[in-house]
Amino acid sequence: MRKLIIYCLGIVLFFGSCEDKKKASQTETEIENEIKTEGEKKIESKKEETQNFPEITNENAVSFLTEYGEKNPETKVLITTRFGDIEIELYKDTPLHRANFIYLVKQHYFDETFFHRVVPNFIIQAGNSDLTSTQKKRAELGKEYLLPAEIIPGRVHEYGTVSGAKEYRENPDNRTAPYEFFIFLGPKSSTTHLNGKYTIFGKVTKGMDVVEEISKVKADDGDWPLNNIYISAKVIE
DSSP: OHHHHHHHHHHHHHHHHHHHHHHHHHHHHHHHHHHHHHHHHHHHHHHHHHSOOOOOOTTTHHHHHHHHHHHOOOOEEEEEETTEEEEEEEOTTSHHHHHHHHHHHHTTOSTTEEEEEEETTTEEEEEEOSSHHHHHHHHHHOSSOOBOOOOOTTOOOOTTEEEEEEOOTTOTTOOEEEEEEEEEOSOGGGOTTTTTTSOEEEEEEEOHHHHHHHHTSOBOTTSOBSSOOEEEEEEOO
């Protein structure tokens, strides 16, 4: 009888051990699958951001950005600087500018560009640099195109609005230079030459203290900061 009890106990322990090992194996497999899935998502996301797109020209800009905007509906971007972060919300009623900005962010265009123009109590402007890499990016993405103006009646430059920089040469239609944007700080009294002539396509929702600090850095006679203010950008929503 004692041997029978020991024998039965051994069987129970054996199968219990097998069950524990099975559960442990299942748990390890589930964790591995989760890690693999997460990795695949990141790889797929990276592929989406770096996939080959056609060079943007004045001829295809509207059709390309319209289609891109439909597939990429995000409206919130985080700009990172050594002074801190700036969160920007893009307006849906300026669809070409919104799509263009999201496209440039996802293509990593803004990374390692600068806030290259700072005017206290007026604006800070970003999207350019004196690095050859910036000109190379522009050549690859589309060197010549401009964005059609999307000027909304009644919308004016206010504290924290984000607007597209404008190409002055032969530009009676107020088309936007696609790679540069500026954040407005100045009083409304200084907006006479801006309102109705520059497309306002977003606003700063967080980080105006950072914008203020950047606007006060020392700059040369051309408003270019004496020490480069690098930026990077990513889509957050």
